[in-house]
Amino acid sequence: MEIFTYMEKYDYEQLVFCQDKNSGLKAIIAIHDTTLGPALGGTRMWTYKSEAEAIEDALRLAKGMTYKNAAAGLELGGGKTVIIGDPKKDKNPEMFRAFGRYIQGLNGRYITAEDVGTTVQDMDLIHMETDFVTGISPEFGSSGNPSPVTAYGIYKGMKAAAMEAFGSDSLEGKTVAVQGVGNVAYTLCEHLHQEGANLIVTDINKEAVDRAVNAFGAKAVDPDDIYGVDCDIYAPCALGATINDETIPQLKAKVIAGSANNQLKKTEHGDIIHEKGIVYAPDYVINSGGVINVADELNGYNAKRAMKNVESIYDILLKIFEISKRDNIPTYVAADRMAEERIASVKASRSQFLLNGHHTLSRR
Numbered sequence: 261m262e263i264f265t266y267m268e269k270y271d272y273e274q275l276v277f278c279q280d281k282n283s284g285l286k287a288i289i290a291i292h293d294t295t296l297g298p299a300l301g302g303t304r305m306w307t308y309k310s311e312a313e314a315i316e317d318a319l320r321l322a323k324g325m326t327y328k329n330a331a332a333g334l335e336l337g338g339g340k341t342v343i344i345g346d347p348k349k350d351k352n353p354e355m356f357r358a359f360g361r362y363i364q365g366l367n368g369r370y371i372t373a374e375d376v377g378t379t380v381q382d383m384d385l386i387h388m389e390t391d392f393v394t395g396i397s398p399e400f401g402s403s404g405n406p407s408p409v410t411a412y413g414i415y416k417g418m419k420a421a422a423m424e425a426f427g428s429d430s431l432e433g434k435t436v437a438v439q440g441v442g443n444v445a446y447t448l449c450e451h452l453h454q455e456g457a458n459l460i461v462t463d464i465n466k467e468a469v470d471r472a473v474n475a476f477g478a479k480a481v482d483p484d485d486i487y488g489v490d491c492d493i494y495a496p497c498a499l500g501a502t503i504n505d506e507t508i509p510q511l512k513a514k515v516i517a518g519s520a521n522n523q524l525k526k527t528e529h530g531d532i533i534h535e536k537g538i539v540y541a542p543d544y545v546i547n548s549g550g551v552i553n554v555a556d557e558l559n560g561y562n563a564k565r566a567m568k569n570v571e572s573i574y575d576i577l578l579k580i581f582e583i584s585k586r587d588n589i590p591t592y593v594a595a596d597r598m599a600e601e602r603i604a605s606v607k608a609s610r611s612q613f614l615l616n617g618h619h620t621l622s623r624r
Contacts, residue, residue, distance in 0.1 A: 261312055270323060274369070275315070278362040283354035286344040287362070288315055290322035291370055292337065295603045295610075298368055299339025300394070300555060301325035302375030303359070303382075305347040318342045324544060325551075330599035331580075332548040333572060334555050339370045347377035356382050360389030368392055373554050394554035403561050406550040410519060411447035413549025413570045417541050418452075418493060418517040420577040425514045425539040426492070432456035437491040437513065439483075440498025441468040444519045448497065449476050462486040463498070487511055494518070501525040503540075508532055517541040524592065534590035541577055542595040548573060 267275065276289040291299045301322060308314040318340055326338025343359070345351070363372060363386065373395040374383050383396045396402040403409070418436075423429040435458040438445055442463075449459055449472055459478035462485070463469045472478045481489060487502075487510040494513035496502045500522035508529065516523070516538055523543045524530045533540050549570045556566040576598075583594035 261316065263315070266319065270319070272319060272322070275319070276362070276366070278359060280355065280358035283352055283358050284345065284350060285355045285358045287341055287359055288318045288344075289339065289341045289362070289366070289370055290315075290318040291339040292319075292322040293326040293603065294337035294369060295606050296330060296337050297335040298371050298392075299325070299337040300329060300334075300371045300373065300551065301338055301340035302373040302395075303341040303343060303378050303386075304375040305343040305345055305351070305377030307346045308342070308344050311344070314342050314344050326603070327596060327599045328544040328548055328551060329555075330602050331542075331545050331576060331595055332552050333576065334552065336371075336555060340375075341370075341372055343377075351382070353385050356385035357389050360386035360393070363392050364390035366392070371558070373551075394557045401561055402557055403553050403563070403566065405443075406553050407443040408447050409553040409566065409570055410547060410549040411444045411451065412567065413552070413573045414444065414448050414495075414497075414517070414519050414546055415451040416571055416574045417546035417577050418448075418495070418515070420574045420581075421515045421517045421539050421541045421546075422493070423578065424581045430455070431493075434458070434493060435460065435489075435491040436493045436495055437486050437489050438462075438472075438478075438495045438497055439486045439502065439518070440496070440520070441465075441472045442497065445495070445497035446472065448495070448519070449478065453477075460486070460489050460491060496520040496523050503529050503533065505529075508536070511538065513538065515539045515541070517546055518543070519547045521547065527592065530590045530592040534584075539581070540591045542580065542592045545576060545580065545595050546573060 272292050274291040278287040321340035322338050325340055329336040329338055371392045380397055383393050386393045387396045398404040419429040432455055436452055437460045440463055441461050453476040459476050461472045461478045462481050462483045469480045473480050487507040491513050493515040495518035497519045500520055503523050504525035521543055552569050553566045580591055580594045584591045
């Protein structure tokens with residue numbers, strides 16, 4: 261990969277390589293865009309096959325955070341970190357403290373949080389060296405477990421998608437097929453059950469399935485059978501890429517709305533479901549409750565305010581469905597367009613401000 265060519269093509273601002281010999285830290289911080297504010301994005305620890313693969317992942321994820329934060333209406337840009345190593349074997353406190361010092365050196369351009377392979381305890385170690393970290397322990401003024409908040413956002417987003425597909429946002433009597441019943445999806449099922457929805461669930465973990473069956477009277481099916489069940493809404497809440505050539509012909513749902521990341525295997529699958537008239541809630545919008553929640557920590561965490569902000573996912577999705585209809589484009593394209601327009605308008609107003617002779621911009 262020609263790094264500068266790639267960065268120029270997709271308009272990345274910065275790529276930072278962090279190395280600490282004593283702790284074994286090898287980290288890559290990618291900052292995609294800070295037009296709307298400091299870049300916020302989690303730290304992922306993973307056993308990458310090569311350094312090139314790690315760089316590519318950091319860049320891809322950072323750009324995704326720009327769109328996620330912009331679409332969620334946050335005053336934040338997009339960034340991401342990857343640490344090369346096995347999270348089960350290679351972690352040590354010195355590693356995360358060293359990484360915290362690198363974040364501090366960026367002086368607020370990048371704020372981190374937990375992600376795949378990192379924990380609240382790791383964030384606490386980073387916090388010993390810098391304040392530019394979210395998702396720390398509640399005793400340090402953080403929001404704690406993000407799953408319930410993410411689930412609430414999915415629930416609100418699902419209601420918006422139902423409004424678009426069925427003309428009413430009531431989920432009472434609707435059948436929802438939930439793929440994967442982890443922490444987020446279990447809480448989502450709780451909301452759906454309380455509203456009187458019928459649940460069909462699946463998971464490779466039998467205990468998770470049994471728990472949902474016992475608590476909500478859900479019907480259980482084998483993992484391979486979830487796509488073809490008779491339902492109104494398909495909620496992918498486990499792996500990505502479950503909307504693909506094999507599954508689309510099986511779907512009977514009118515709505516796709518769930519917590520999984522990267523639900524479309526390829527962008528053309530978004531085009532196909534659009535042509536079929538299925539209402540798709542773009543994944544990075546509907547699952548943005550977690551990032552909206554940790555962003556609230558930057559103002560001194562207030563749970564009520566965070567939940568209120570998460571409710572905005574409903575209106576954001578309605579706006580995306582409106583753009584999709586107006587421009588006759590798939591919803592995943594409409595979401596990107598909305599995020600890009602927001603960034604472009606702030607860029608334009610800032611340029612205009614400078615042109616008018618205000619050479620000293622005061623940022624908060």
